Amino acid sequence: MDQVLSSIVSILFHGTAYAMILYIVSVGLSVTMGLMGFANLAHGVFAMAGGYVTVTLMNGYGVPFALALLIACIVVAAVSAVLERMLYSRLYSAGELEQVLFTIGLIFMATAAAKFVWGPLPQRMTVPAIFRTELTFGTVTFPAYRGFILIAGFVLVALLWLAIERTNFGARIRAAVDNRRMAQSLGINTGLLFTMTFALGSALAALGGGLGAEILAINPGYAFEHLVYFLIVVAVGGLGSIRGPFFAALLLGISDFACKYLIPEFGAFFIYVATFAVLLWRPQGLFGRA
């Protein structure tokens, strides 16, 4: 009995930590999709870039963890804002096929560039010294770093929701998602809003990449390997929603961890079947509008 309980606790703990990373990386994609209708498959590239910058700063230059994360976010946000102005914005009115091809091209280039600079092997992240202990609850022990991810994730989600629900900037985003033309008529500069939201989403992805480097290993194939999971989070959550992807990420993270823990043979298989079942029942996603 004790063993069953400790397995359940362990699955919930690790699954939730995983879910936090998935959510932080994917939420920007959901907003981009809802705001501009842009199918940005290259979103994972920003997470990968954040991970590489964080790990390189920490390992190569001895920069403290928090500062390295901050620098990664700023660098990625700046680069993504430039990309958005120069390239992405030209394709907002283009067809879905063009957007898909363009972003796949970006992934190819980023993957090759990462392999060229950092080599094909995954980058090891050195967890800061304070998190290198273990937490013990009764019979179960957890790595402290995962606990930190869990807490940081919840704090971040709370901040994000507050920002979207309570600030003027958040209200503008919600207005533009609901009805872009109306928002424009009311004098909201949607072009600027798009750029800022895009940069913010990319910064969050970079944060997720850096924070989660210990869970989702930073390697050149990152953007392709995890693409389908990021897309599942967004599609199951409902495009354009902030809250939907959170619950979708929790569902995906915990069930993925449970499947791989309990039935390692067909773990990934069940996740896909479950995704099909959910979308057959609600094609617009759990929290999406029909």
Next chain:
Amino acid sequence: MKKLSPIDAMVRSHRLRWWEALPWLAAVAGYFLYPDHLALGNQIFVAVLFALSLDLILGYAGIVTLGHAAFFGVGAYTAGILAVHGWHEPMTALVVAGAIAGVVGLISGLIILRTHGLTLLMLTLAIVFMLEELANKASWLTGGADGLQGMSVAPVFGAFRFDMFGRTAYWYSLGVLFVGWVFMRILVHSPFGRSLTGIRENVVRMHAIGTPVRKRLVTAYAISAVIAGVAGGVLAQTTQFVGLNVVSFERSGAILIMLIFGGVGRLYGAFLGAPIYMIAEDELAKSDPVYWFFWLGLLLVLVVMFARGGVLGVGEQALRYLRRKRS
């Protein structure tokens, strides 16, 4: 030259033109000019057939998919497993491979075509990952990561053995491609094919004039899966090996890129894009795969930014420009 009205152009569009013989002449000439590269030729024909099948749903029906290799893989594994377990006759095995891929296409089409946009993209990806996982784990049937070995394929028509130089393979895959092309050509110029173009251009109007839109899309998706399955089956039979890469995301992506470079929705994009891609890959990728992907990515971005419609699209624009200048 007399100017054609749009209606005339549409009515005449199915007529054969002289340049449509070019790919076939090139294929026959290739056999005699490059006797050392018959294996590459075989791979190119398979890729062209596969790209043709993708053109039906992407170019004509407008369904963007990243998972078309799922059906290619089902066809390849079907043909491979049949050949291992005693069904050695290649042509009938190909029919079975196409049929099973078609069933998978029909079922998955019924599910995923209820969605659209990013969700649809994700589901097409999920299907290919799911099947890859299945092929990997069911190693008692598929050979798993080691690949399916021990295929024995009987001579074509009972007379032409698959030789080690790839001569029979060359003609076999060219023959299957020809049949597939004739079928596709008839299909896209049929009322069914026209209705697909209509759905791509304006779904609301097609609904309004009473077209059963979803039924048409699912049918096209299943037909495309059949052709992709046949292409996979040909690859399995001619190379006598099936590896996990037949049902990978990489293959889905590569075939999409070939079609884009050639030009979508034109039936001949496949004939241009696939050989260019395969020959370039054969020349460049072996020396340095990292750079290959970088340039491939850059080229994709450039095509999307400046040359939508690929080689054929740019050619058409150039022709139109020249004609306007002359008149």
